[in-house]
Amino acid sequence: MAVPYTFSTATGSLPLSQLDSNFSTAITIGNTAVVLGDTITTINNLTLANVAITSVSTAFPNGYLANSNVIVGTTTLTLGSTVTSINGLSLSNVTISSGNVTISNVTTTNVTATTANVTTANVGTLVVIGDATVGGNTTVTGNITAAKGTFTSANVTGTANVQIIAVTQNATVAGNVTITGNVSAANGTFTSANISGTSNISTLVVTGTSSLVGVATLTANPVLSAGTANGVTYLNGSKSLTSGTGLVFDGTNLNIGTATSVTNRLLNIQGSAVAKPVLVQTTTTNSLIEFNDSGTTNKPAMGSVGDALTFWPAGTEGMRLTSTGLGIGTSSPARKLHVVGTIGSYNSANDSQILMYNNGTVGSISVTYGTTGSYLPLTFLTSDTERMRIDSSGRLLLGTSTVFDSAYTMSLKVVSSTGGLIIQPGADNYTAIAFNNAAGVGKGSISVSATATTYNTSSDYRLKENVQPMSGALAKVSALKPVTYKWKIDGTDSQGFIAHELAEVCPHAVTGEKDAVDADGNPKYQGIDTSFLVATLTAAIQEQQALITALTARITALEAK
Numbered sequence: 307m308a309v310p311y312t313f314s315t316a317t318g319s320l321p322l323s324q325l326d327s328n329f330s331t332a333i334t335i336g337n338t339a340v341v342l343g344d345t346i347t348t349i350n351n352l353t354l355a356n357v358a359i360t361s362v363s364t365a366f367p368n369g370y371l372a373n374s375n376v377i378v379g380t381t382t383l384t385l386g387s388t389v390t391s392i393n394g395l396s397l398s399n400v401t402i403s404s405g406n407v408t409i410s411n412v413t414t415t416n417v418t419a420t421t422a423n424v425t426t427a428n429v430g431t432l433v434v435i436g437d438a439t440v441g442g443n444t445t446v447t448g449n450i451t452a453a454k455g456t457f458t459s460a461n462v463t464g465t466a467n468v469q470i471i472a473v474t475q476n477a478t479v480a481g482n483v484t485i486t487g488n489v490s491a492a493n494g495t496f497t498s499a500n501i502s503g504t505s506n507i508s509t510l511v512v513t514g515t516s517s518l519v520g521v522a523t524l525t526a527n528p529v530l531s532a533g534t535a536n537g538v539t540y541l542n543g544s545k546s547l548t549s550g551t552g553l554v555f556d557g558t559n560l561n562i563g564t565a566t567s568v569t570n571r572l573l574n575i576q577g578s579a580v581a582k583p584v585l586v587q588t589t590t591t592n593s594l595i596e597f598n599d600s601g602t603t604n605k606p607a608m609g610s611v612g613d614a615l616t617f618w619p620a621g622t623e624g625m626r627l628t629s630t631g632l633g634i635g636t637s638s639p640a641r642k643l644h645v646v647g648t649i650g651s652y653n654s655a656n657d658s659q660i661l662m663y664n665n666g667t668v669g670s671i672s673v674t675y676g677t678t679g680s681y682l683p684l685t686f687l688t689s690d691t692e693r694m695r696i697d698s699s700g701r702l703l704l705g706t707s708t709v710f711d712s713a714y715t716m717s718l719k720v721v722s723s724t725g726g727l728i729i730q731p732g733a734d735n736y737t738a739i740a741f742n743n744a745a746g747v748g749k750g751s752i753s754v755s756a757t758a759t760t761y762n763t764s765s766d767y768r769l770k771e772n773v774q775p776m777s778g779a780l781a782k783v784s785a786l787k788p789v790t791y792k793w794k795i796d797g798t799d800s801q802g803f804i805a806h807e808l809a810e811v812c813p814h815a816v817t818g819e820k821d822a823v824d825a826d827g828n829p830k831y832q833g834i835d836t837s838f839l840v841a842t843l844t845a846a847i848q849e850q851q852a853l854i855t856a857l858t859a860r861i862t863a864l865e866a867k
Contacts (some may be wrong), residue, residue, distance in 0.1 A: 730754075
């Protein structure tokens, strides 16, 4: 149809009345008829392809679309709605450069996040550039590289390289963890961890190998899932933290070389295959072990000087044991026991003893058989039987514990029917016993030769003066009253003199006084020494011989007439 020329030169609107009938025929768009001059706001059943909508003056209702829902993962999204979580979505090679992302139940192969808040995640490889907060359960089976990480609960089985990690609840790291920064954790379980920064951990559980290069502060108790119960952890030759039965501490008792505690022993050292399980060594002269009770000022100690063992009871050496012997009061013992000073032995049961053993046989020196507060005798025992004692008065008692006569210093009881006392000099013609007076001057002796015993009393002329021949000896002998008698104790027959009768003739031969008694009324018997009669008898014989000679001469003269 040709267009009138006037249309081409028209400067205003063309009225519909100027058009032919074809222009008034309706056009169908979709299933909607559109006539020129009409205003259409709705077109139904229209499909658009490669359409660009540059602007819309009014809202485009969802109802105009064939389908207004989108399913992402397992989550249905409706156009125009607000979605805060998407479930069942797998992402591959996703980079989140800015903003905060909250992801629930996400399984990813690789995730790089500047800031991420993850509730539950299964991640093959996690790279955290900025701050990462894991609020739920996170299982990382691959590697973790993070500048900063905060985990409420994390299970890492791969390798984690984290500069700063903060764990607020439970974290289990089953692989290798290298932390070059600071670690803050409420609870942490690490199979293998290398920490070179500073660690502040409330509870640390290490199930594998851990290396702490920096400073670790534990506000609660670390828990090891392996090792020895009550075992003290230490670094072994490989610088690995370990424990064993050879070093055990149960909170009270420390055991070295054994895991078994001994009652009332805070320190128990056992060396089953070690001859010398303990060595105390210093570079100073004295290597000492000190003992202290209630803040003692001069603490007792024991130690060593060279090859000697020393004992220091009050800050000063009091005893030393050397290869020669034990020295008390001396640092140079010359015998097995060398004591300088006073030796005392005390027993509150009044039975203080010094025991000496030789091949199972015991001998002893004992202060015994007394009452508390009294002076006790010093007794000597062999085969647990008393043989000798020195009583509180200084008397020596041999074979008896009873003083025969308090006037005598020594009491000897013969315990054998075959004899009592044997004195044997080192050579013949030597003095066996010597007797002195109170001034210490010798006055007699008993000497032994190869054939006889000599009883000697002092008789040197230099001890005598006013020496005169004896006279009247025959009269004295005539005055003597020799008698025979029976001893009352056993009825045996004997002969001799009555002491007081002999004293009337020869007082020098008699000791004691007639009818004397001691302070207790016991008799003090007299005694005689008949050797004092020898001179008298000799003089009497001489006098008698002179008479015989004179009488013989008279008889001879008479017979000669």
